[in-house]
Amino acid sequence: MILVGERDSMDYVAARCDERAMARIGRFIDLLVEENERQNLVAAATLDHVWQRHIADSAQLLEFAPQVPRGTWVDLGSGAGFPGLVIAMMRPDLHVKLVESRRLRSAWLSSCIDALGLDKCEVSHGRAEVLPAEEAAVLSARAFAPLPKAIAIGRRFSTADTVWLLPKGRSAAQEVNELPKRLRSMFHVEQSVSDPEAGIVTGRLTE
Template identity: 40%
Template sequence: MTEESARQWIIDRFGVSRETRLAQFADLLVQGSAQQNLISASTIPYVWERHLLDSAQLIPLAAEAGEGSWIDIGAGAGLPGMVIAILTDRPVVLVEPRIKRVEFLRETAAVLDLGQQVDVVQSRIESYKPPVAASVVSARAVAELSKLLLSTVHCTDLSTVWILPKGRNVQSEVDDARRKWQGVFHVERSLTADDSGIVVARGVRPR
């Protein structure tokens, strides 16, 4: 997929006004990457495909989730969490332990006028307890699936939808997780990488 087609995919589904704000975020992401390693320099020419569309494609997978918060774990550069906030009206909680990333996320939320929608929490997910269970949980390149579920299950209930982008080992991670966890797991194909998938899970609980 080209940068133009990635951008058009977002316009077609979310409209021009949200795409315009997403373009502002892309500029902030590139500028911030000059100060700290938010995204790899090699991916900057492909920021719409590799990062923005890669994040935006998660939103339709949450169509059946409740109206509560979307928690993004290890939020880093705001991928996918900040993209979710820009393209939807859902409250988003960005959980990130590293102070420089937290500062970037808070400054970005302020610049994009997302302060009422986005809550940036400096914490490891193991230490964070939301006031109510998350409706959606996402995590991009944080941990192996079983470990991720273990560290985060206290933030969820049986109605939570987990949406977890994974690499080429996605099916083996799901197979391993099923030995320790009950729930409905399936893998969606990624729009941005043929050898990657997105784990969508519901009803997750320990065996």
């Protein structure tokens, strides 16, 4: 399935969460549009396609995560909250940790969490390389770093059971193919629903 346009993308998300979550996401989009005037959170042009480019693009990761992850969903380099904050809005029962090194961004993420009443979501401000490592049930990172670097940084948060979810846009297959053989065998690419040419690198780091 490939989503076509904003209505289709909104319907995709609505089919995967309840009305309260949809109301939260609507409120979050308002906060994002407002804050984007102050700090460059997302490219302004993408706000015209916010459901497809950011919300559904993030929401689709739930399809590849364990139904009830036992433990924390860690999102590296959350930026404006993608995908981690969208996951927290859709699944407020999950413990979600947003890791973000830029002070302004992490402060804004914290203010969103408060405004949206997301009790089980928190921000870790700092560089992922040096923050206290926590075992992740799911480890996500969108537009965070080239794959070898994302793996090197994320390794500290990973166990043999951690599900890695790395939306990688159009370079997904190439980035996996360029990994050393052992690593390559641990990851594969899933088709993104938000962009016919984009892929999500997923797998488990078993050593």
